[in-house]
Amino acid sequence: MPAQTQQTAPKQPRALKHAVELIRRPSVTPEDGGCQDYIESVLSPLGFKRTRVDCGEVYNSIYTRLGEENGILAYAGHTDVVPTGPEAQWPHPPFAATVEGNVLYGRGAQDMKAGIACWMAALETCLAKANSHLPDLQLLITSDEEGASVDGTIRLVEYMQEHGKLPDAAIVGEPSSAEHVGDTVRRGRRGVVHVYLNIHGKQGHSAYPQDAENAIHHAVEAAHAIMHIDWGMPTPGFPPTSCQFTQMNSGEGASNVIPGQAAAFADIRYNPALNFEQICQRIKSACPMSDIVNLDIRHEAAAFHTPDGPLLDLVCDSIRRITGIETRRDTGGGTSDGRFLASAGIPVVELGLTNDTIHQIGERVATAELDELTRIYTDIITHFEGPTCL
Ligand SMILES: [Zn+2]
Known part of the structure:
Protein backbone atom coordinates (compact mmCIF):
# COMPACT_ATOMS: atom_id res chain seq x y z
CA MET A 1 0.00 0.00 0.00
CA PRO A 2 1.46 3.41 -0.83
CA ALA A 3 2.60 5.34 2.22
CA GLN A 4 0.38 8.28 1.36
CA THR A 5 -2.75 6.18 1.60
CA GLN A 6 -1.81 4.92 5.05
CA GLN A 7 -0.80 8.31 6.35
CA THR A 8 -4.09 9.93 5.45
CA ALA A 9 -6.18 7.06 6.80
CA PRO A 10 -8.82 8.42 9.15
CA LYS A 11 -7.78 6.31 12.12
CA GLN A 12 -4.13 7.37 12.02
CA PRO A 13 -3.09 8.21 15.58
CA ARG A 14 -2.28 11.83 16.24
CA ALA A 15 1.31 11.18 17.28
CA LEU A 16 2.02 9.38 14.01
CA LYS A 17 0.41 12.17 12.02
CA HIS A 18 2.54 14.80 13.77
CA ALA A 19 5.69 12.69 13.38
CA VAL A 20 5.07 12.35 9.64
CA GLU A 21 4.49 16.09 9.30
CA LEU A 22 7.69 16.92 11.17
CA ILE A 23 9.89 14.41 9.35
CA ARG A 24 8.61 15.76 5.99
CA ARG A 25 10.05 19.16 6.90
CA PRO A 26 13.78 18.57 6.29
CA SER A 27 15.75 20.32 9.02
CA VAL A 28 19.41 19.34 9.09
CA THR A 29 20.98 21.31 11.93
CA PRO A 30 20.68 24.27 12.42
CA GLU A 31 17.72 24.38 10.01
CA ASP A 32 14.19 24.10 11.33
CA GLY A 33 12.43 23.57 7.99
CA GLY A 34 9.12 24.94 9.26
CA CYS A 35 8.81 22.35 12.06
CA GLN A 36 8.32 24.95 14.76
CA ASP A 37 5.60 26.63 12.67
CA TYR A 38 3.86 23.26 12.37
CA ILE A 39 4.06 22.76 16.15
CA GLU A 40 2.52 26.21 16.58
CA SER A 41 -0.31 25.35 14.17
CA VAL A 42 -1.22 22.36 16.36
CA LEU A 43 -0.71 23.95 19.78
CA SER A 44 -2.18 27.38 19.22
CA PRO A 45 -5.82 26.09 19.02
CA LEU A 46 -5.10 24.40 22.39
CA GLY A 47 -4.33 27.77 23.98
CA PHE A 48 -0.54 27.84 23.61
CA LYS A 49 1.24 31.09 22.88
CA ARG A 50 4.54 30.96 21.01
CA THR A 51 7.50 33.16 21.89
CA ARG A 52 10.41 33.12 19.47
CA VAL A 53 13.90 33.35 20.89
CA ASP A 54 15.81 32.91 17.63
CA CYS A 55 19.55 33.41 17.83
CA GLY A 56 21.74 33.76 14.72
CA GLU A 57 20.63 31.04 12.31
CA VAL A 58 19.08 28.96 15.11
CA TYR A 59 15.31 28.72 15.60
CA ASN A 60 14.16 28.64 19.23
CA SER A 61 10.56 28.67 20.40
CA ILE A 62 8.84 28.62 23.77
CA TYR A 63 5.19 27.51 23.64
CA THR A 64 3.32 28.33 26.82
CA ARG A 65 -0.15 27.56 28.07
CA LEU A 66 -1.26 28.90 31.43
CA GLY A 67 -2.91 26.21 33.49
CA GLU A 68 -5.43 25.87 36.26
CA GLU A 69 -3.13 24.24 38.83
CA ASN A 70 0.14 25.23 40.47
CA GLY A 71 3.50 24.72 38.90
CA ILE A 72 5.15 24.77 35.50
CA LEU A 73 5.99 21.56 33.66
CA ALA A 74 8.31 21.88 30.65
CA TYR A 75 9.09 19.55 27.78
CA ALA A 76 12.37 20.18 25.97
CA GLY A 77 13.30 18.96 22.54
CA HIS A 78 14.91 19.76 19.21
CA THR A 79 13.62 19.94 15.66
CA ASP A 80 17.04 19.73 13.99
CA VAL A 81 18.38 16.40 12.76
CA VAL A 82 21.77 15.08 11.73
CA PRO A 83 22.65 14.74 8.01
CA THR A 84 21.20 11.75 6.18
CA GLY A 85 24.39 10.23 4.79
CA PRO A 86 24.08 8.67 1.30
CA GLU A 87 20.36 8.89 0.53
CA ALA A 88 20.56 6.03 -1.99
CA GLN A 89 21.37 3.67 0.88
CA TRP A 90 18.13 4.46 2.71
CA PRO A 91 15.34 1.90 2.31
CA HIS A 92 12.95 4.86 1.88
CA PRO A 93 13.84 8.51 1.24
CA PRO A 94 14.90 10.04 4.57
CA PHE A 95 12.41 12.90 4.51
CA ALA A 96 9.44 11.00 3.03
CA ALA A 97 8.27 9.68 6.43
CA THR A 98 7.23 6.37 4.88
CA VAL A 99 5.21 3.95 6.98
CA GLU A 100 5.83 0.37 5.92
CA GLY A 101 4.16 -2.31 7.96
CA ASN A 102 4.25 -0.97 11.49
CA VAL A 103 7.46 0.98 11.08
CA LEU A 104 7.96 4.69 10.41
CA TYR A 105 11.14 5.49 8.48
CA GLY A 106 12.85 8.85 8.33
CA ARG A 107 15.54 11.10 9.71
CA GLY A 108 14.31 12.16 13.13
CA ALA A 109 12.04 9.12 13.60
CA GLN A 110 13.80 8.36 16.89
CA ASP A 111 15.94 11.46 17.45
CA MET A 112 13.63 13.17 18.09
CA LYS A 113 10.78 14.44 15.94
CA ALA A 114 8.52 11.51 16.77
CA GLY A 115 9.19 12.13 20.47
CA ILE A 116 7.98 15.73 20.11
CA ALA A 117 4.98 14.39 18.17
CA CYS A 118 4.10 12.16 21.13
CA TRP A 119 4.18 15.08 23.57
CA MET A 120 1.97 17.10 21.20
CA ALA A 121 -0.51 14.22 21.00
CA ALA A 122 -0.41 13.86 24.80
CA LEU A 123 -1.27 17.54 25.17
CA GLU A 124 -4.20 17.11 22.76
CA THR A 125 -5.45 14.16 24.82
CA CYS A 126 -5.08 15.99 28.14
CA LEU A 127 -6.79 19.14 26.91
CA ALA A 128 -9.66 17.25 25.28
CA LYS A 129 -10.73 15.93 28.68
CA ALA A 130 -13.48 17.93 30.34
CA ASN A 131 -12.62 19.41 33.73
CA SER A 132 -8.92 18.75 33.22
CA HIS A 133 -6.87 20.77 35.66
CA LEU A 134 -3.37 21.12 34.39
CA PRO A 135 -0.26 23.03 35.44
CA ASP A 136 1.30 25.71 33.26
CA LEU A 137 2.80 23.87 30.30
CA GLN A 138 5.88 24.87 28.35
CA LEU A 139 7.55 23.40 25.30
CA LEU A 140 11.14 24.50 24.81
CA ILE A 141 12.10 23.69 21.25
CA THR A 142 15.40 24.46 19.51
CA SER A 143 17.01 23.71 16.14
CA ASP A 144 20.52 23.63 17.63
CA GLU A 145 20.93 20.38 19.53
CA GLU A 146 22.76 18.29 16.95
CA GLY A 147 25.18 21.09 16.10
CA ALA A 148 27.24 23.37 18.29
CA SER A 149 24.51 23.71 20.96
CA VAL A 150 25.63 27.26 21.67
CA ASP A 151 22.54 29.17 20.51
CA GLY A 152 19.81 26.69 21.37
CA THR A 153 18.43 25.49 24.70
CA ILE A 154 20.90 27.62 26.63
CA ARG A 155 19.34 30.75 25.07
CA LEU A 156 15.86 29.52 25.98
CA VAL A 157 16.96 29.01 29.58
CA GLU A 158 18.53 32.48 29.67
CA TYR A 159 15.32 33.99 28.32
CA MET A 160 13.20 32.23 30.93
CA GLN A 161 15.57 33.28 33.70
CA GLU A 162 15.31 36.91 32.58
CA HIS A 163 11.52 36.72 32.47
CA GLY A 164 11.07 34.73 35.70
CA LYS A 165 9.47 31.81 33.88
CA LEU A 166 11.73 28.90 34.75
CA PRO A 167 9.78 25.64 34.97
CA ASP A 168 9.57 23.58 38.16
CA ALA A 169 10.53 20.42 36.28
CA ALA A 170 11.51 19.39 32.78
CA ILE A 171 11.10 16.27 30.71
CA VAL A 172 13.68 16.10 27.92
CA GLY A 173 12.36 14.00 25.05
CA GLU A 174 15.66 12.53 23.86
CA PRO A 175 15.39 8.84 22.92
CA SER A 176 16.37 7.32 26.24
CA SER A 177 14.90 3.84 25.87
CA ALA A 178 16.97 0.76 25.03
CA GLU A 179 14.64 -2.05 23.94
CA HIS A 180 11.17 -0.98 25.07
CA VAL A 181 9.72 2.49 25.56
CA GLY A 182 10.25 3.44 29.18
CA ASP A 183 12.79 0.77 30.08
CA THR A 184 15.39 3.49 30.64
CA VAL A 185 15.29 7.14 31.63
CA ARG A 186 18.32 9.36 32.02
CA ARG A 187 18.58 11.24 35.27
CA GLY A 188 21.99 12.74 34.64
CA ARG A 189 24.94 12.87 32.32
CA ARG A 190 28.65 13.14 32.75
CA GLY A 191 30.31 16.46 31.90
CA VAL A 192 32.97 17.06 29.26
CA VAL A 193 36.41 18.67 29.57
CA HIS A 194 38.78 19.02 26.63
CA VAL A 195 42.53 19.23 27.10
CA ALA A 302 28.67 20.56 32.72
CA ALA A 303 27.71 17.31 34.42
CA PHE A 304 24.24 17.06 35.92
CA HIS A 305 22.47 14.75 38.28
CA THR A 306 18.79 14.72 39.26
CA PRO A 307 18.62 13.04 42.67
CA ASP A 308 16.00 10.47 43.57
CA GLY A 309 12.80 12.29 44.42
CA PRO A 310 9.29 13.18 43.32
CA LEU A 311 10.05 13.96 39.65
CA LEU A 312 11.83 10.67 39.01
CA ASP A 313 9.14 8.84 40.98
CA LEU A 314 6.39 10.55 38.95
CA VAL A 315 8.01 9.54 35.63
CA CYS A 316 8.76 5.98 36.72
CA ASP A 317 5.25 5.55 38.19
CA SER A 318 3.70 6.69 34.90
CA ILE A 319 5.85 4.24 32.94
CA ARG A 320 4.87 1.43 35.31
CA ARG A 321 1.15 2.26 35.07
CA ILE A 322 1.19 2.24 31.25
CA THR A 323 3.71 -0.48 30.43
CA GLY A 324 4.31 -2.47 33.63
CA ILE A 325 8.03 -1.86 33.22
CA GLU A 326 10.38 -1.12 36.14
CA THR A 327 12.50 1.69 34.73
CA ARG A 328 16.28 1.89 34.90
CA ARG A 329 17.44 5.32 36.13
CA ASP A 330 20.48 5.67 33.93
CA THR A 331 23.27 8.20 33.48
CA GLY A 332 25.05 6.83 30.40
CA GLY A 333 25.62 8.27 26.96
CA GLY A 334 27.14 11.57 25.87
CA THR A 335 25.94 15.04 26.72
CA SER A 336 22.43 16.40 26.22
CA ASP A 337 20.62 19.72 26.41
CA GLY A 338 19.32 18.59 29.79
CA ARG A 339 22.51 20.09 31.24
CA PHE A 340 21.40 23.65 30.44
CA LEU A 341 18.11 23.18 32.28
CA ALA A 342 19.77 21.39 35.20
CA SER A 343 22.36 24.14 35.59
CA ALA A 344 19.46 26.57 36.17
CA GLY A 345 18.38 24.38 39.09
CA ILE A 346 15.55 22.58 37.26
CA PRO A 347 15.06 18.86 37.98
CA VAL A 348 15.47 17.06 34.63
CA VAL A 349 14.52 13.58 33.46
CA GLU A 350 15.07 12.39 29.91
CA LEU A 351 12.39 10.06 28.57
CA GLY A 352 11.82 9.23 24.93
CA LEU A 353 11.64 6.51 22.29
CA THR A 354 14.13 3.71 21.72
CA ASN A 355 17.49 4.75 20.32
CA ASP A 356 18.89 1.79 18.37
CA THR A 357 18.89 3.56 14.97
CA ILE A 358 19.58 7.19 15.93
CA HIS A 359 21.88 9.02 13.49
CA GLN A 360 22.00 5.87 11.31
CA ILE A 361 21.10 5.37 7.66
CA GLY A 362 17.52 4.04 7.69
CA GLU A 363 16.54 5.60 11.07
CA ARG A 364 13.15 4.17 12.04
CA VAL A 365 10.73 3.54 14.86
CA ALA A 366 7.89 1.08 15.47
CA THR A 367 4.60 2.97 15.33
CA ALA A 368 3.42 1.12 18.45
CA GLU A 369 6.12 2.96 20.38
CA LEU A 370 4.51 6.27 19.50
CA ASP A 371 1.24 5.15 20.99
CA GLU A 372 2.93 3.89 24.14
CA LEU A 373 5.06 7.00 24.66
CA THR A 374 2.03 9.25 24.09
CA ARG A 375 0.15 7.38 26.82
CA ILE A 376 3.10 7.67 29.22
CA TYR A 377 3.49 11.40 28.51
CA THR A 378 -0.27 11.87 29.01
CA ASP A 379 -0.03 10.15 32.37
CA ILE A 380 2.91 12.32 33.44
CA ILE A 381 1.13 15.55 32.50
CA THR A 382 -2.04 14.41 34.25
CA HIS A 383 -0.27 13.47 37.49
CA PHE A 384 2.13 16.41 37.73
CA GLU A 385 1.25 18.26 40.90
CA GLY A 386 3.47 21.32 40.73
CA PRO A 387 6.40 22.48 42.83
CA THR A 388 4.93 21.08 46.05
CA CYS A 389 5.49 17.58 44.76
CA LEU A 390 9.09 18.37 43.86
ZN1 LIG B 1 18.44 14.24 20.01
Missing part, protein backbone atom coordinates in the same frame (compact mmCIF):
# COMPACT_ATOMS: atom_id res chain seq x y z
CA TYR A 196 44.76 20.60 24.33
CA LEU A 197 48.48 19.98 24.78
CA ASN A 198 50.99 21.89 22.72
CA ILE A 199 54.62 20.89 23.04
CA HIS A 200 57.39 23.23 21.93
CA GLY A 201 60.77 21.47 21.81
CA LYS A 202 63.70 21.96 19.50
CA GLN A 203 64.10 20.26 16.14
CA GLY A 204 67.36 18.44 15.44
CA HIS A 205 69.16 15.43 13.97
CA SER A 206 68.24 12.14 15.59
CA ALA A 207 71.92 11.18 15.77
CA TYR A 208 72.60 14.36 17.80
CA PRO A 209 69.87 14.34 20.47
CA GLN A 210 72.00 16.44 22.79
CA ASP A 211 71.36 19.38 20.45
CA ALA A 212 67.57 18.91 20.27
CA GLU A 213 64.51 18.76 22.52
CA ASN A 214 62.26 15.90 21.42
CA ALA A 215 58.64 17.14 21.38
CA ILE A 216 57.26 13.61 21.01
CA HIS A 217 59.00 12.44 24.17
CA HIS A 218 57.56 15.36 26.13
CA ALA A 219 54.09 14.78 24.66
CA VAL A 220 54.11 11.12 25.62
CA GLU A 221 55.26 11.89 29.17
CA ALA A 222 52.62 14.58 29.59
CA ALA A 223 49.88 12.31 28.20
CA HIS A 224 51.03 9.48 30.45
CA ALA A 225 50.85 11.72 33.52
CA ILE A 226 47.33 12.93 32.65
CA MET A 227 46.11 9.43 31.77
CA HIS A 228 47.06 8.13 35.20
CA ILE A 229 45.43 10.83 37.33
CA ASP A 230 43.39 9.37 40.18
CA TRP A 231 39.95 10.96 39.78
CA GLY A 232 38.67 9.69 43.12
CA MET A 233 35.41 7.97 44.00
CA PRO A 234 32.61 8.46 41.47
CA THR A 235 29.06 9.52 42.36
CA PRO A 236 27.11 6.26 42.69
CA GLY A 237 24.99 5.46 39.66
CA PHE A 238 27.36 7.23 37.26
CA PRO A 239 30.15 5.79 35.13
CA PRO A 240 33.54 6.82 36.54
CA THR A 241 35.48 9.73 35.09
CA SER A 242 37.31 8.68 31.95
CA CYS A 243 40.18 10.37 30.14
CA GLN A 244 40.82 9.33 26.55
CA PHE A 245 43.56 10.73 24.35
CA THR A 246 42.01 10.88 20.90
CA GLN A 247 44.68 12.77 18.96
CA MET A 248 48.46 13.02 18.97
CA ASN A 249 50.32 14.61 16.09
CA SER A 250 53.97 15.19 15.42
CA GLY A 251 56.83 14.32 13.09
CA GLU A 252 58.62 16.13 10.30
CA GLY A 253 58.18 13.37 7.74
CA ALA A 254 61.79 12.20 7.97
CA SER A 255 63.16 9.27 9.96
CA ASN A 256 66.22 11.15 11.13
CA VAL A 257 64.63 14.39 12.35
CA ILE A 258 63.70 14.92 15.99
CA PRO A 259 60.49 16.95 15.86
CA GLY A 260 60.36 20.28 17.63
CA GLN A 261 56.56 20.46 17.81
CA ALA A 262 53.84 18.08 18.95
CA ALA A 263 50.16 18.36 19.80
CA ALA A 264 47.84 16.05 21.71
CA PHE A 265 44.19 16.13 22.66
CA ALA A 266 42.30 14.44 25.47
CA ASP A 267 38.53 14.08 25.90
CA ILE A 268 37.54 13.78 29.56
CA ARG A 269 34.04 12.63 30.57
CA TYR A 270 33.72 13.55 34.21
CA ASN A 271 31.58 12.20 36.96
CA PRO A 272 29.58 14.84 38.91
CA ALA A 273 31.60 14.01 42.05
CA LEU A 274 34.13 16.39 40.43
CA ASN A 275 33.87 19.90 39.08
CA PHE A 276 35.84 21.75 36.40
CA GLU A 277 38.14 23.56 38.85
CA GLN A 278 39.11 20.30 40.55
CA ILE A 279 39.83 18.70 37.19
CA CYS A 280 42.05 21.63 36.13
CA GLN A 281 43.90 21.47 39.43
CA ARG A 282 44.61 17.74 39.11
CA ILE A 283 45.79 18.04 35.51
CA LYS A 284 48.11 20.92 36.34
CA SER A 285 49.63 19.16 39.31
CA ALA A 286 50.13 15.94 37.30
CA CYS A 287 51.56 17.81 34.33
CA PRO A 288 52.95 21.22 35.27
CA MET A 289 53.05 23.89 32.60
CA SER A 290 56.54 24.79 31.40
CA ASP A 291 58.34 26.51 28.53
CA ILE A 292 57.94 23.23 26.66
CA VAL A 293 54.48 21.97 27.67
CA ASN A 294 51.50 24.27 27.14
CA LEU A 295 48.05 23.22 28.40
CA ASP A 296 44.71 24.62 27.30
CA ILE A 297 41.87 23.12 29.37
CA ARG A 298 38.28 23.87 28.35
CA HIS A 299 34.96 23.11 30.01
CA GLU A 300 32.73 21.89 27.17
CA ALA A 301 29.71 20.64 29.09
